[in-house]
Amino acid sequence: MKLSDIKSILNFSAFRPEPDDPSAPWRKRFPSRRAIFFGVGKSSLSWRTISKNGKIGEFEITRSDPKETLTQTAAQLRELTDDGWCAVSLNTRYVISLETNLSRRPGSEDLLKVNPRSVLGGRYERGKKYAVTHNPETNSSILFSCDEEQTRKVESVFREAGFHLGRVCCGTYVLLRHALDVTNVTKGSEKPVSTFFVVCCEGAVSALVQDQDRWLELRSRTDVYEEDLTPIADLLAPFHSRLAPETGITLICDEPLPGLTERLEAVLPNRAIKDLSQPGLLASIMLQN
Secondary structure (H helix, E strand, O other): OOHHHHHHHHOOHHHOOOOOOOOOOHHHHOOOOOEEEEEEOOOOEEEEEEOOOOOEOOOEEEOOOHHHHHHHHHHHHHOOOOOOEEEEEEOOOEEEEEEEOOOOOOOHHHHHHHOHHHHHHHHOOOOEEEEEEEOOOOOEEEEEEEEHHHHHHHHHHHHHOOOEEEEEEOHHHHHHHHHHHHHOOOOOOOOOOOEEEEEEEOOEEEEEEEEOOEEEEEEEEOOOOOOOOHHHHHHHHHHHHHOOOOOEEEEEEOOOOOOHHHHHHHHOOOOOEEEOOOOOHHHHHHHHO
């Protein structure tokens, strides 16, 4: 056994997952290493640095073609990392839908990644990548899909700029999952929650109506807003007449959006609003997983 092998065992590095293993938590893959978290929109590129001790840096965004922005800034952004490792949130060109009676056979979620047709049947579309979240109490499921070729193009742009991709995700889907996890903390019908989930992530908006254990309606659109929040309010206003009077709002954004709460109060009046948003939330969730 080589001396370096013995040293790696003594300091536990031999037991750490490989950096390119997306199934392992980020902190275990990149201990004490700087990285950067990107958000890619239709016409924007954002980023936050991640320090060696996991501290998340200030949010920065450029509203222009993301490929051009990355080409122009790649050299200086790579200097903020160790070995160019990054994570990327795709914030455009995807679909999140509410489906029923999807397969829940053991192993079906893993099978969805390699053979989605066998899981989705007639809902399958060629050239798509999928992820799913099942309602544990009903036959409803939240299905995420994105264009596989477009995802490869984005990955290629970052690799050409000298970055290594440690994780690629959809910010809206991650935030929706997080909101469901922290809201539905009781099991079954012990204390079911009725709420209207509103998710905003760099121009994308998703809205899910939850009536106790049931998911009733989901609407998701990308490229809805930039600085002006009016399109968000316009998109959500029709839900007011369809929500039960006692249904509150659970808001979650990747970054706090000043003035959004007031906009929601205007179009969805007399409803309690629980705001889960906080600076760097999406990056923080990514670090934990």
